[in-house]
Amino acid sequence: MNLSRTITPTARRIISGPGILTRLPASPSQQARITISGGNALYRRRCAARSQSTMASPPPLSPSQPQAQPALQPAFSSGSDQAALEAALVPLLSAHGAGGRWTLAGEGHALERTFKFKTFAKTWDFMTAVSLQCKIKNHHPEWSNVFNTTFIRWTTHSPKGLSSKDVDLAAICDSLARDFGEIEQQDLTCRLPSLADKAVISSGDCCVPKTKK
Numbered sequence: 145m146n147l148s149r150t151i152t153p154t155a156r157r158i159i160s161g162p163g164i165l166t167r168l169p170a171s172p173s174q175q176a177r178i179t180i181s182g183g184n185a186l187y188r189r190r191c192a193a194r195s196q197s198t199m200a201s202p203p204p205l206s207p208s209q210p211q212a213q214p215a216l217q218p219a220f221s222s223g224s225d226q227a228a229l230e231a232a233l234v235p236l237l238s239a240h241g242a243g244g245r246w247t248l249a250g251e252g253h254a255l256e257r258t259f260k261f262k263t264f265a266k267t268w269d270f271m272t273a274v275s276l277q278c279k280i281k282n283h284h285p286e287w288s289n290v291f292n293t294t295f296i297r298w299t300t301h302s303p304k305g306l307s308s309k310d311v312d313l314a315a316i317c318d319s320l321a322r323d324f325g326e327i328e329q330q331d332l333t334c335r336l337p338s339l340a341d342k343a344v345i346s347s348g349d350c351c352v353p354k355t356k357k
C-alpha cells in the first residue's frame with residue numbers, strides 16, 4: 145500500500161523557513177512521498193529467510209564477559225575530510241557530553257537516533273521534511289516509524305562509512321525535530337532499529353546500478 149499525504153500548512157512554513165535550505169515541489173502531485181511498506185507476507189518471509197543486517201547488534205553478553213566496551217570510534221567514508229567531520233560530530237554525539245543525542249553504531253559507520261513526537265501527524269510531517277532534505281542531498285536514511293516514534297540511521301553505503309552527508313543530515317534532523325515539537329525524552333529504547341534492519345535486508349544495495357529486464 146502506498147501512503148502519501150499533502151504537507152500541512154504548518155509543515156510548509158517550517159520546511160521553507162530560515163535555517164533549512166530547501167525548495168518545495170510546485171504541485172501536490174510533485175510533492176515528496178514516503179512509502180512505508182510493511183505487514184505483507186512476502187516481506188515477512190524475505191526478512192525471516194535472511195540472517196542479520198550489517199547494523200544488527202551483537203548477541204547479549206554472557207555473565208562471564210566483561211561489561212565495559214571501548215568507546216566506538218567513527219569510521220569515515222574514504223575521501224572525507226576527517227578533521228572537519230570529527231569536529232562536526234562533537235555537538236551531535238551523546239558520548240561527547242555536549243548535549244548531542246546521536247550514537248555511533250555499526251562499527252562506527254553509522255549515526256543513530258530515535259525521535260518522538262506528540263502525534264503521528266507531527267511525526268509524519270517531520271519525516272516528510274527529512275525526506276525533502278534527502279532529495280536535495282541525494283542521500284537516504286535507514287529509518288523506521290511506528291505511530292509517534294521514528295528511528296533514523298545515517299550511513300553512507302558507497303564508499304562505506306560516515307560521510308559529510310550523514311553528519312549534515314543528522315544535524316538537519318535535530319533542527320527539524322525541534323521545529324516539529326520533538327518530545328525531549330531521554331530514554332528512548334525501542335525495537336525500531338530492528339525494523340530498520342529488516343528493511344535494509346529487503347531493500348537491496350542502493351549503490352549497485354539497476355539492470356533493465
Ligand SMILES: C[C@H](O)[C@H](O)[C@H]1CNC2=NC(N)=NC(=O)C2=N1
Nearest residue numbers: 282283284299300301302350351
Ligand atoms: C547512485 C546514487 O547516487 C547513490 O546510490 C547514492 C544515493 N543515496 C545514498 N544514500 C546513502 N545513504 N548512501 C549512499 O551511498 C547513497 N548513494
